[in-house]
Amino acid sequence: MPSTLPDGDPVPASGELPESALAGLGERPFGFYVHVPFCVTRCGYCDFNTYTASELGPGAAQRDYADTAVDEVRRARANLGAARLPVETVFFGGGTPTLLPAGDLVRILGAIEEEFGLAPGAEVTTEANPESVDPAYLAELREGGFNRMSFGMQSAREHVLAVLDRRHTPGRPARAVREARQAGFEHVNLDLIYSTPGESDDDWRASLAAAIEAGPDHVSAYSLIVEDGTKLAARIRRGELPMPDDDVAADRYLIADTMLAEAGFEWYEVSNWATSEAGRCRHNLLYWTGGDWWGVGPGAHSHVGGTRWWNVKHPAAYARRLAAGTSPAQAREVLGSGDRAVERLMLELRLAQGFPLGELDRPRVVARALADGLLETEPFKAGRAVLTLRGRLLADALVRDLT
Structure with missing residues (x-):
């Protein structure tokens, strides 16, 4: 969820979609992305549309967010008309969705089910920082219909986590995976980042080994991208840290593919590996294969039938628009x-x-x-x-x- 939104064409206050977008609606897979833009602290590498408590300002509060998100779900139903659209995937991302009470996430999911219905076997995922959940929280999510967890591990080395400004300690992601399994989650992902300044090949091997040992059925591994305007970019510009090297990143990718393959993971997308077809992230596959999805939340992007739109960035502006009964969309484009x-x-x-x-x-x-x-x-x-x-x-x- 990049923090800079593109230009585009105006969106009607009603959010009405062009006829070209509605043609064939229901014939393509349909999903929901729910953006929860809150974080305890801002990681130094992060360029996503997220806010700490001190950055929110007036007119936006975590305690009201679920109500606002439910309003947009209902608006989605109105804008998409009466077409039968059973939801095949729901993905809560952020930010840190699990900073909200588990009951709030379940309530937003409930609104999606009430307005659209969930397809049989629908995949329902939330991202989480390992330290933002405990067994009781995970049990409440599982009871409320979530069936997949995605934990941001990033690294198993403390000095690498420190460069990334990550708050969890090594070992906590593995415990979070165990707790998710005990709560009944069959599918669990761990996210990793490689080529962080100061990371060695041995550090990366240790992170992969720790991730594999934790027992997820899915691993995502991404090369660190230094985004303009981030704390990390400023540190590199001042010469405090070296810029990540493309050749090093390629070597780390090869290490990842080798170790994951030896552990029984197969690649199914360049940066994603799973132990089985069932373990693949169906929500991301919906994106990658041209499905339709509605993005709920500030800065969230949506795509239906070749029309793409994105919401206003700030949670306060987003809440004001929905409270006024108007679309939160900032702009859109119709793809040729x-x-x-x-x-x-x-x-x-x-x-x-x-x-x-x-x-x-x-x-x-x-x-x-x-x-x-x-x-x-x-x-x-x-x-x-x-x-x-x-x-x-x-x-x-x-x-x-x-x-």
């Missing part, structure tokens, strides 16, 4: 066929299932990618462009060449 095709290629090529060769119109680029070892040979023969391990490292460059 060309933009949708490029976006589809960019997202689907990163998946283990790959992209249909017949839909790529750069035969020389494709042939060179195969010759350079960026695409797997057997899927290529079957008509799919599937990235090799080396191809995963160069995925962004290959997409640029193909568009």
Whole structure:
């Protein structure tokens, strides 16, 4: 949830969607993203639309947030009309959603179920910092319909966590995973970050080993991105910390893929590994395969039928708009066929299932990618462009060449 929102076209006060967006509604998978923009402290690397208590200012309070979010869920139902839209995935992200009482998260989920209905076997996830939950909290979530947890581990090394300004101590993520399992959560993810300044290869191996030992069925591993305007960027600019190195990041990725594969994890998206197909994050797959979703919350992005819109950033402005009975959307864009095709290629090529060769119109680029070892040979023969391990490292460059 980046803190800087793009420009776009105005949105009607009613939030009414164009006819092109509503065409085919219900034929594509549909999900909800719920953004909870609160954090105890701001991590030095974070550029997300989040707020600590001191940053909220007047007109916004955590205690009122669930009511406001429920108002937007009801607005979503009104704007999407009477189409049958059973919700296949719900994802609470942030921020730290678990700073709200568990009952508030359950109440927002209940509003989604009441207005739209949950599809049988719907995936319901919340992110959490390991220190923001305890067994009773997790049990309340599980009882209330949540069935997947995603914990922000980032690293197992204290000095790496200190650079990232993370508050939890090494060992706490593993205990959180155990507590989630005891509460009845079958699916648990751990998020990791690599290439933090001061992290060594051995530090990264130790973090991976700790994550694997904790027993999740899903691991996400992302290279640290230094975002302008963050505390981390300022420290690097002043020379206090080195800028992350791309070659080091590539080496760390290779280490991750090797260790995770040896532990029984398979990659299904460039930065994501799971122990089974059931363990894959279906909500993210909905994003990556062109589904529809409604984003609830300040700064949240939505996409329905090629129309994308985003809400006003600040929680106070967001609450004021909903209290006034108007859409919280700040702006929107209607994607043309060309933009949708490029976006589809960019997202689907990163998946283990790959992209249909017949839909790529750069035969020389494709042939060179195969010759350079960026695409797997057997899927290529079957008509799919599937990235090799080396191809995963160069995925962004290959997409640029193909568009």
